[in-house]
Amino acid sequence: xIFNSFQFLWLFPIIFIVYYICNSIVGNKKxxxxxxxxxxxxxxxxxLQWNPACTLVLLGVTLCTYFGxxxxxxxERQKKRIxxxxxxxxxxxxxxxxxYYNFISSSINEGFAYxxxxxxxxxxxxxxPLGLSFYTFQAIGYVSDVYSKKVKAERNLPDYMLFIAFFPxxxxxxxxxxxxxxxxxKANRNFDYLQAVQGLKWLLWGFFMKVFVxxxxxxxxxxxxxxxxxxxxxxxxxxxxxxxxxxxxxxAGYSLMAIGVGSLLGFNxxxxxxxxxxxxxxxxxxxxxxxxxxxxxxxYIYIPLGGSRCSKLRSYLNxxxxxxxxxxxxxxxxxxxxWGGIHGLLQIAEKFLGLHKRxxxxxxxxxxxxxxxxxxxxxxxxxxxxxxxSAIDVCRKIFTDFGGELYKSTNTSFFLMLLGVTxxxxxxxxxxxxxxxxxxxxxxxxxxxxxxxxxxxxxxLLFGVFDSTQFIYVSF
Amino acid sequence: xxxxxxxxxxxxxxxIIIDYTFGVLGKKALESxxxxxxxxxxxxxxxxxxxxxxxxxxxRAVHHYHPTIIEENTGLSCYNVGVDxxxxxxxxxRLSLIMxxxxxxxxxxxxTKDFDLNKNDNTKYLxxxxxxxxxxxxxxxxxxxxKLECYKMYSNMYKYNSKxxxxxxxxxxxxxxxxxxxxxxxHTMEYVPKRNISNxxxxxxxxxxxxxxxxxxxxxxxxxxxxxxxxxxxxxxxxYSPLINLCAKHNISLLDYxxxxxxxxxxxxxxxxxxxxxxxxxxxxxxIANEINKLLNKNK
Numbered sequence: 001x002i003f004n005s006f007q008f009l010w011l012f013p014i015i016f017i018v019y020y021i022c023n024s025i026v027g028n029k030k031x032x033x034x035x036x037x038x039x040x041x042x043x044x045x046x047x048l049q050w051n052p053a054c055t056l057v058l059l060g061v062t063l064c065t066y067f068g069x070x071x072x073x074x075x076e077r078q079k080k081r082i083x084x085x086x087x088x089x090x091x092x093x094x095x096x097x098x099x100y101y102n103f104i105s106s107s108i109n110e111g112f113a114y115x116x117x118x119x120x121x122x123x124x125x126x127x128x129p130l131g132l133s134f135y136t137f138q139a140i141g142y143v144s145d146v147y148s149k150k151v152k153a154e155r156n157l158p159d160y161m162l163f164i165a166f167f168p169x170x171x172x173x174x175x176x177x178x179x180x181x182x183x184x185x186k187a188n189r190n191f192d193y194l195q196a197v198q199g200l201k202w203l204l205w206g207f208f209m210k211v212f213v214x215x216x217x218x219x220x221x222x223x224x225x226x227x228x229x230x231x232x233x234x235x236x237x238x239x240x241x242x243x244x245x246x247x248x249x250x251x252a253g254y255s256l257m258a259i260g261v262g263s264l265l266g267f268n269x270x271x272x273x274x275x276x277x278x279x280x281x282x283x284x285x286x287x288x289x290x291x292x293x294x295x296x297x298x299x300y301i302y303i304p305l306g307g308s309r310c311s312k313l314r315s316y317l318n319x320x321x322x323x324x325x326x327x328x329x330x331x332x333x334x335x336x337x338x339w340g341g342i343h344g345l346l347q348i349a350e351k352f353l354g355l356h357k358r359x360x361x362x363x364x365x366x367x368x369x370x371x372x373x374x375x376x377x378x379x380x381x382x383x384x385x386x387x388x389x390s391a392i393d394v395c396r397k398i399f400t401d402f403g404g405e406l407y408k409s410t411n412t413s414f415f416l417m418l419l420g421v422t423x424x425x426x427x428x429x430x431x432x433x434x435x436x437x438x439x440x441x442x443x444x445x446x447x448x449x450x451x452x453x454x455x456x457x458x459x460x461l462l463f464g465v466f467d468s469t470q471f472i473y474v475s476f
Numbered sequence: 477x478x479x480x481x482x483x484x485x486x487x488x489x490x491x492i493i494i495d496y497t498f499g500v501l502g503k504k505a506l507e508s509x510x511x512x513x514x515x516x517x518x519x520x521x522x523x524x525x526x527x528x529x530x531x532x533x534x535x536r537a538v539h540h541y542h543p544t545i546i547e548e549n550t551g552l553s554c555y556n557v558g559v560d561x562x563x564x565x566x567x568x569x570r571l572s573l574i575m576x577x578x579x580x581x582x583x584x585x586x587x588t589k590d591f592d593l594n595k596n597d598n599t600k601y602l603x604x605x606x607x608x609x610x611x612x613x614x615x616x617x618x619x620x621x622x623k624l625e626c627y628k629m630y631s632n633m634y635k636y637n638s639k640x641x642x643x644x645x646x647x648x649x650x651x652x653x654x655x656x657x658x659x660x661x662x663h664t665m666e667y668v669p670k671r672n673i674s675n676x677x678x679x680x681x682x683x684x685x686x687x688x689x690x691x692x693x694x695x696x697x698x699x700x701x702x703x704x705x706x707x708x709x710x711x712x713x714x715x716y717s718p719l720i721n722l723c724a725k726h727n728i729s730l731l732d733y734x735x736x737x738x739x740x741x742x743x744x745x746x747x748x749x750x751x752x753x754x755x756x757x758x759x760x761x762x763x764i765a766n767e768i769n770k771l772l773n774k775n776k
Contacts, residue, residue, distance in 0.1 A: 191477045412641040461633035462640050
C-alpha cells in the first residue's frame with residue numbers, strides 16, 4: 001500500500017478501527033495473538049494485491065530463514081556454520097536472481113565479447129518483487145543475529161511472518177532488527193493516546209515532505225535530467241540541488257509515514273533519518289542518512305570484515321567494501337556501484353585526515369556543513385543518472401558551462417518549490433540547533449497546534465502533487 | 477480512544493469548513509480573473525469562444541497555430557484552445573464545453589502521439605477539467621478515466637490543486653500572455669540536437685482512441701474537422717495507423733507535415749526539437765490557412 005495513494009486514505013482508517021476493536025473485545029491474554037493474525041493477514045493481502053506471484057518469494061524467504069534460524073540454534077558449532085551458510089545462500093537467492101541476474105549476465109556477455117568470445121546469456125524479463133532488498137536484509141540480519149546468539153530463534157511462525165511482512169515497512173523499510181521488532185510483536189499493544197497523536201503528526205509531516213516538496217521538485221529534476229544536454233550548467237546544478245532535497249524528502253517522508261503508521265498501531269519503528277544535510281562530514285552523513293541500512297551494513301558487513309580493529313589499510317578496505325555493498329544493494333547498475341565507491345573513498349579520506357571525528361564550531365562548522373552537502377550533492381548525480389557517462393556529462397556541465405539561462409519552470413511551480421524547500425530547511429534548522437523553539441506541532445497552545453496542522457494539510461491539498469508517484473526507494 | 481476520536485472529528489470538521497471556504501474563494505477567483513490562463517479557462521468553458529475556427533491540441537498546437545495569421549489568410553476568426561502537456565482527454569472536454577454555446581465552422585486538431593494515442597497516466601489530463609466538474613459531460617470523462625477521481629472531487633481544495641496561486645495572480649496581474657490562445661516562442665534553437673532513439677515500447681491507449689472517435693462524432697454534421705500532424709525538427713516516423721484508420725472510417729482529412737522538408741532540420745524555425753518558434757509558426761500557419769481555404773472551397 002502506497003502511503004500517498006487514495007487507497008491508503010480510506011483503507012488505513014478501516015484497518016485502524018478494526019485493529020483496535022479486535023484488541024478491545026479479547027482479553028489481554030489473547031490480544032497480541034489476535035491482533036498479530038490480523039496484521040499478518042492485512043500485510044499479506046496488501047502484498048498479494050500488488051503481485052500474487054511475488055508473494056511466493058516473500059513466503060519463501062520467510063520460511064527459509066525461519067527454519068534455518070531454528071536449525072542453527074539446535075545444531076552444534078560445525079553444523080551450525082554450514083546451515084547458516086546454506087540459509088544465507090537460499091535467503092539471498094531471490095534477491096540475487098531478481099535484482100542482479102540481468103546485470104551479471106550482461107556483464108559476463110560484455111566481458112567475453114571484449115575477449116572476442118560470444119556467450120549469449122539470456123536476460124530475464126520479470127518484475128522485481130517490491131521491497132525485496134528490504135525484507136531480505138531484515139531476514140538475513142535476523143539469521144546472523146541467531147547465529148551469533150544475539151537473539152533466540154523465533155519459534156512462532158505467524159509472529160516471524162509478521163516481522164518480515166509488516167505492511168508499514170515492507171516496501172521501503174526501515175530495516176528493523178529482530179531484537180527491536182519481535183518483542184513488540186509479542187507484547188500486548190493497547191491504544192496509547194499520545195503515541196497515536198505522535199503517529200498522526202509524523203504521518204502528516206511525512207506526507208507533506210512527499211507530495212508537497214519531493215514530488216514537485218521531482219517534476220523539475222525529471223525535466224532537466226531527461227534532456228540535460230539542452231540546459232545550462234546553472235540549471236543542471238539547480239536540478240542537482242533539487243534532487244538532493246527530493247530524494248531526502250521522498251525517502252525521509254516515506255520513513256516518517258511508516259513510523260507514523262507503526263506508531264498508530266502501537267509499534268515503535270527505528271528512526272531512519274536525523275537531518276543528514278547538517279552533517280559536518282560524509283562519515284557523519286552516514287550516521288544520519290538511512291540509519292537502519294547503515295546500522296545493518298555496520299553490523300553484518302563492516303564489523304564481520306574486521307571493522308576498525310585491524311590495520312589501517314585493512315580498515316580502509318573494509319569501509320570501501322561496505323560502501324560498495326551499499327551501492328550494489330541500491331541497484332544492479334554501475335552508477336550505484338560508483339556512487340557507493342565514491343562514498344567509501346570519501347570516508348577513507350576523512351579517516352586518513354582525521355576529519356571523521358572532529359566536530360567544528362562557528363564559521364568553520366557552517367563551512368564544513370556546506371562543503372559536505374555540496375560533495376554529497378554532486379555524488380547524488382551518479383545515483384540519479386542512468387549511465388556513468390551521462391552522470392559525468394552533467395558534472396562537466398555544472399563545472400564548465402557557466403552561461404545560459406536558468407530554467408525556472410512556471411512562476412507558480414518555482415515559487416512552490418522554493419516555499420517547500422524553505423519550510424523543510426527551516427524546520428530542520430530549528431530541530432537541529434534550537435529544538436525547543438518553533439515547536440509548531442508540539443506547541444503548548446492548542447490553537448497554534450491545530451492551526452499548524454490545518455495549514456500543512458491545506459498546503460498539501462491545494463498544492464501537493466497527487467499522481468501517486470512511487471517512492472524512489474520502493475524500486476530498490 | 478474516545479478522546480482521540482473526538483479530537484480527530486473536531487479536526488475533520490475544521491478541515492471541511494476550510495475546504496468549503498477555499499471552494500467559494502476559488503470559484504470567485506475563477507469567475508473574476510481578468511487575464512492569463514485562468515481567464516482563458518473560464519471563457520473557453522462559459523461561452524466566450526465565438527470564433528469560426530478552433531484549434532485543439534497539446535503545446536504543439538499552442539505554439540504552432542497563429543490565429544491572427546489564419547484569420548488574415550482565411551477571413552475567418554480563429555482561437556487556439558491547445559494546452560501544454562495535454563491531449564484528447566482534455567480537448568474532448570473543452571470542445572464539449574465550447575459546443576454547448578457555439579458551433580465552430582472548423583475544428584483543427586493537432587495530433588501528438590504521446591498525448592493522443594499512447595498509453596500513459598490519463599489522470600493528469602483531467603487537471604484543467606476539475607474547475608468544470610459540475611458539467612455532466614465532464615463528470616462522465618472523470619468517471620471513464622479514473623472513478624477514484626470522482627470521490628476526490630468532493631474536496632474543493634483538490635479541485636483547485638496546484639492552480640490556486642495562479643487563480644489569485646490572474647485577478648491582479650497576468651504572468652502569461654497569449655494571442656487568442658497562441659503562445660509564441662521567441663527564441664531559436666541554438667544547439668545542434670542529437671536524435672535520441674528511445675527503445676521504450678509504447679502501447680496504444682484504447683481510451684484515448686475512443687475519445688478521438690467521440691470527438692469526431694461530436695463534430696459530425698456540425699463542424700468540419702481536420703487532424704494535423706505538425707512539423708518537428710526531426711522527421712516524424714511514428715506509427716499513426718489508429719488515427720489513419722479513424723480518419724478513413726469517418727472520412728476526415730489528415731494533414732501530415734511530419735515529413736515535410738520545408739521545416740525538418742531547419743533550426744531557424746524551431747525553439748526546440750518538437751516546438752516551432754514564432755517564425756516557424758507564422759510560416760506554418762500560412763500553409764494551414766491555405767489548406768483551410770482549399771478545404772472550404774472544395775466543400776462549397
